[in-house]
Amino acid sequence: MKKIYLASILLIASIFVLPKFAGAIGQMTKPIIFENVLRGETVKDVLTLYNSEALETNYGLAAEGDIKNWATFYTENDLTNPITTINIPANAHINAIVKFAVPKDAPNNTYTGQIIFSVSPKLQSNTKEGMNVAVTDRIGREVSITITDQEITKFTTAIIPLKYAVANGDPLRIKIVYDNQGNVLIKPSIDLKILKDNKTVFNAVYSYPEGDEGVKLFSQREIPVIEWPTGGQENGAYKAIVKVLLNGNVVQEKTFAFNVGHDISWYLALLANLGPGKWGMILAGIAIVIVFGFAMKRFMGNKKMIL
DSSP states (O other): OHHHHHHHHHHHHHHHTSEEEETTEEEEOSOEEEEEEOTTOEEEEEEEEEEOSSSOEEEEEEEEETTTTTEEEEETTEEEEEESEEEEOTTEEEEEEEEEEOOTTOOSEEEEEEEEEEEOOEEEEETTTTEEEEEOOEEEEEEEEEEOOOOOOOEEEEEEESOSEEETTSOEEEEEEEEEOSSSOBOOEEEEEEEETTEEEEEEEEOOOTTOOOBOTTEEEEEEEEEEOOTTOOSEEEEEEEEEEETTEEEEEEEEEEEEESOHHHHHHHHHTTSSHHHHHHHHHHHHHHHHHHHHHHHHTTOOOOO
16 A cells, blocks of 8 residues: 555656656746745746757747746856757756746736747658648746735826817817826726716726736826717716726716817807907906806806816
8 A cells, every 4th residue: 555655646746846858858847836926026946957869959948928028047057147048968957047027016916827948940741731840849837926915006097178168079088197106007997977967978987908008106107088979969068977997996086067069269269259359358268267157057056076
């Protein structure tokens, strides 16, 4: 029984510890696992690489998956100059070093990938199809890095309507600028609701732009302007409620009133004709302030505007 038990242990160990070979190359395949890693920290491990060729051979080193851009490789005797290939003598093995530089703004999570040890593609003949194909010998080693550092999520959002009066058919355009003051990457979303006479006429969530890496720590990012088309809407006073969402939670909200029908330049041109020269423009400005003020007061009632 003891012999059977020992044989079972050795078999299991060989799966995870002994080198795995693909053609002429081999690599120790025990998974590389790091837990409780701090963001911004660099961790490293040893790679044991095998060459079973009868000649010295040059091999490639690369990373895939979540940790693709975190990994750099070095020879065992030089931890300063990164490498992407390594020479291994005939029928020998050699150690290399891999370092993982965890980004300072990486959220708490478990990140996975592989270390790829490969030989340059060889041209082989496919006799059945009568054509040549490139074949690459490669072996992957699993990597898992878990970040459990304390996250600080802190940011502000500037919500800036480009106009408070827009012509019917022109979109309401809102500029959004994020200022990240925390220590993690953020990708907020925007919930935009439009009301007229206290009835919702539009409601949509604008996700953070796809393909954008996000707002890095201690940096600002302006995203593409958010637009609401006014075509087909009634002229008059409207209210916009803009909510900033992060992971589904509301972290900031702003409400502002605006008008659909004619933009502000139309009112200026109309009122400027009431008097000559600069006096007409002065009267126009005063009239706009008075008319707009009364309209907003009537629209908002006794509710306090959040600007």
